[in-house]
Every structure is written in structure tokens, then in C-alpha cells.
Amino acid sequence: MKGVTQPKPDFLDHDRPPVPDLVVPRGVVPFHLAQKPVRGRLLRLGPLAEALLSRHDHPEAVARLMGEAMALTAGLASALKYKGSFSVQAKGDGPIPMLVTDCTDMGGLRGYARVDAEKLARYGRNPSARALLGKGYLAFTCDQGPDMERYQGIVAIEGASLSEMTANYFATSEQLRSFVRLACARTEAGWRAAAFIMERVAVEGGIADSAGDDDAWDTALALAHTLTEAEMLDDALPAERLLHRLFHQEGLMLDQPRALAYGCRCSRSRLAGVLEGFPVEDLDHMAKDGTITMTCEFCNVDFRFARDSLRGASA
Numbered sequence: 001m002k003g004v005t006q007p008k009p010d011f012l013d014h015d016r017p018p019v020p021d022l023v024v025p026r027g028v029v030p031f032h033l034a035q036k037p038v039r040g041r042l043l044r045l046g047p048l049a050e051a052l053l054s055r056h057d058h059p060e061a062v063a064r065l066m067g068e069a070m071a072l073t074a075g076l077a078s079a080l081k082y083k084g085s086f087s088v089q090a091k092g093d094g095p096i097p098m099l100v101t102d103c104t105d106m107g108g109l110r111g112y113a114r115v116d117a118e119k120l121a122r123y124g125r126n127p128s129a130r131a132l133l134g135k136g137y138l139a140f141t142c143d144q145g146p147d148m149e150r151y152q153g154i155v156a157i158e159g160a161s162l163s164e165m166t167a168n169y170f171a172t173s174e175q176l177r178s179f180v181r182l183a184c185a186r187t188e189a190g191w192r193a194a195a196f197i198m199e200r201v202a203v204e205g206g207i208a209d210s211a212g213d214d215d216a217w218d219t220a221l222a223l224a225h226t227l228t229e230a231e232m233l234d235d236a237l238p239a240e241r242l243l244h245r246l247f248h249q250e251g252l253m254l255d256q257p258r259a260l261a262y263g264c265r266c267s268r269s270r271l272a273g274v275l276e277g278f279p280v281e282d283l284d285h286m287a288k289d290g291t292i293t294m295t296c297e298f299c300n301v302d303f304r305f306a307r308d309s310l311r312g313a314s315a
Contacts, residue, residue, distance in 0.1 A: 020051040020262045027107065027260030028078040029239040034251035036216040040179075040198035042239045043075040043260075044232070045109075050190030051262055052111065055300045060186065061127050062096060062115055067184030067193035068129075068162050069101045070111045075195040076140070077103035078258050084144040092136025092157055095120035099133070108263025112297040129162045138165055140173075176200070179221055183229040194232035198224055216250075223247060264299040271296075271303050272310070280312040 024046045032039040045052070045067070052070060053063045069088055077086035087102035094116075101111035123131050135157065142151040155169040163180045170178040177200035184193040200217045223246050231242055243252060271294050275283065286292045287307040294303045 022048055022051050023259055023261045024048050025259050026239065026257040028074065028258040029243065030078065030255035030257070031243055031247070032253050032255065033216070033220060033247060034253050036220070036251060037200050037202060037213045038198060038217060038220045038250075039201050040196065041075055041078055042232075042243055043071055043078070043195040043197075044239060045071055045074070045193045045260065046235060047190065048109065048260055048262060049184065049193040052109065053191045053193075055298075056112070058113065058115060059120065061123075061125070061132065062113055062120070063186075063191065064184045065096065065129055065132055065162065066099065066101070066111055066113050067191060068182040068195075069099055070103075070109055071184065071193040071195035072162065072166060072180070072182055072197075073101040073111070074103045074107070074109050074260055075197045077105070078107075079197075080105070080142060082142070082144045082148075084142070084148070087139075087141045087143065089139040089141065090133050090136065090157065091139070092134040094130075094132050094134025094136075095123060095127070096132045097134075102263075103260075104263060107258055107260040108265070109260055110263045110265070110298040114297075128160045129165070130157065130160050133157050138169060140169060170199075177217065179224045181224070181227055181232070183232040185229065185233055187233060187235075189235060192233040192235070196224065196227055196232065220247070220250060223250070264296065268303055268305075272305065275305060275310050275312075277313055283307065283310055283312045 027045065027048070028041050028043045030039070030041040049067050053067055058066065069090070073086060073088045076088070080086055083105050085102050085104045087100065090099040091097065096113050096115055098114040103109045137154050137156055140153045144150070153169065153173040155173055157165055158168050159165045163182045166180045167178055170176045179198040181196045184191070198220065227246065231237060240254060243254065275292065275294070283292065284307070290307050292305045292307055292310070294305070295301070296303070
């Protein structure tokens with residue numbers, strides 16, 4: 001009929017769901033100390049933390065751990081030079097049996113946590129990351145696309161905080177001396193999350209003066225330990241000023257900042273493709289009143305598909 005627009009088939013519908021179109025232009029500020037074996041980055045999610053964490057109605061302790069994990073993931077992803085994504089996954093037997101965060105090379109960030117509410121109720125108001133995750137492992141994964149082999153490092157969950165768990169990964173799997181501090185809290189402006197990651201590296205041309213480099217690293221480490229959670233989460237304190245406050249006497253050199261963005265990549269076309277891979281009998285079982293509902297675990301958006309619009313996989 002003239003004037004009537006036909007709906008787009010699900011497998012061609014690439015529209016984003018109704019989620020924030022939010023970019024933090026200077027989300028990651030990398031730095032190094034001139035002629036010293038120190039490099040790092042300060043990462044702040046700013047309003048992106050509120051946009052990501054408020055998608056889920058999690059208890060505060062769960063949201064705080066999710067915020068720390070997303071800040072950590074974005075901070076680690078920003079140091080890698082490849083096209084693809086970097087993810088952190090925690091799997092254990094605690095109240096959070098699964099936590100997944102990932103960040104693309106373009107700074108698209110997302111994450112989700114599965115929560116066992118019954119278990120969580122036994123731990124009080126402020127359980128540690130170790131209590132929330134229980135016994136299990138952390139997996140750090142570099143995915144460079146379908147044509148490249150994935151690299152994955154796995155380490156047992158050890159330490160009370162996610163910062164300690166990550167430092168343990170660097171020490172045992174990467175043989176890298178590092179300092180990691182994570183912060184996440186609900187502020188007057190909403191949820192905020194940040195990460196400070198510093199690594200000991202070889203100076204240009206190799207390590208010529210081992211004792212001097214050790215002293216430089218120890219000095220940087222002592223200064224990094226003075227960093228507070230309040231400073232990390234203060235929107236009114238620019239990252240550059242905070243780094244200058246820490247390292248202005250140590251040859252601070254700021255590198256090119258990188259943007260972070262709301263990064264859920266779900267769409268009707270992607271989920272329709274998943275559903276079309278199920279057998280007809282499974283699709284019939286999933287349908288309720290003629291409709292199949294799929295919920296994106298990352299952005300918590302429901303996608304509804306008419307059962308008769310899906311053919312399913314043939315036997």
C-alpha cells in the first residue's frame with residue numbers, strides 16, 4: 001500500500017538498542033618517565049561508569065567490583081597495539097560465579113556479572129572481591145579477530161582485591177613488575193570508576209644501569225602508593241594535573257590520550273542470527289505466546305522476536 005513503510009527484517013536490522021551514545025574523549029591518559037624504566041596510564045570512566053553500571057540493578061558491592069573490572073580492562077586494552085578486543089573474565093564459586101568485561105581497540109567498553117542472590121545475602125554489606133568471586137580463576141584474553149590466534153593468560157584468584165589479583169597475574173604469568181590501583185564508588189555525580197596501572201619496563205637501548213633503574217622504579221612506586229581513591233574519582237581534578245602532582249619531579253611525559261565509549265555491540269540482526277541457529281523444536285520451546293525474548297546481558301535490553309519470523313536450523 002502506498003505510503004506504508006514495511007518493517008525491516010530482523011536479520012537486516014542493525015539499529016542499536018536505546019542505550020547511551022556516550023564518549024569520554026580523554027578517558028585514558030598514558031605516561032612515561034623520561035630515561036626511567038616506568039610507564040603507565042591513568043584511566044577514568046567519568047560519566048561512562050554511571051551509564052554502564054546503572055543498566056543493572058545490582059547491589060552496591062557487585063556494582064563496585066564491576067566498575068573496577070571495567071576500568072581495569074579498558075586500562076589494559078589501551079596498552080595493546082592491535083585491532084580487536086581485550087577482555088577480563090572471572091569465574092569462581094562465590095556469589096558472583098561469572099564476571100566478564102571487554103574493551104575494543106577503539107575504546108568501546110562493556111561488562112556484566114551473574115549474581116547468586118542467595119549466596120550474596122550471606123556476606124553482609126561490604127564483602128571483598130575475593131569473597132564475591134570465591135575460588136576460581138581470572139582469564140585475560142587478547143582477541144585479534146577471526147584470522148589471528150587468541151592469546152589468553154589464566155591465573156588462580158589470589159588476593160583480597162581485584163588490584164591484588166591483577167598484580168599476581170602480572171607477577172606470575174607475565175613476569176612483569178607492576179603497580180595496580182582500582183577505584184569505584186557512587187559519588188554525588190553518580191557512579192565513578194578509575195584505574196592506575198604502572199609497569200617497570202626496559203629503558204631505551206636496554207638496561208645499562210640496573211641499580212639506578214631499580215632506584216627509579218622504587219621511587220615511582222613510593223609516589224604511586226600516595227595516590228588516593230578520592231583523587232582518582234574526582235571529576236574536578238584533571239588526569240594530567242593528578243599525574244603532574246605525582247611525578248612532576250621524575251621527568252613526567254604525557255602521551256596521546258585515548259577515548260572511551262559505551263560499547264555494547266548487540267543488535268537485532270546479531271541476535272536474530274543466533275536464534276536462526278537453533279533447531280525448530282528449541283525455538284518452539286523458547287516461545288511464549290508466540291514471542292521469543294532475548295536479553296542482552298551487557299546492556300540489559302530485551303529483544304522480542306515473533307516466533308513465526310524465525311525458520312530455525314534444519315535437522
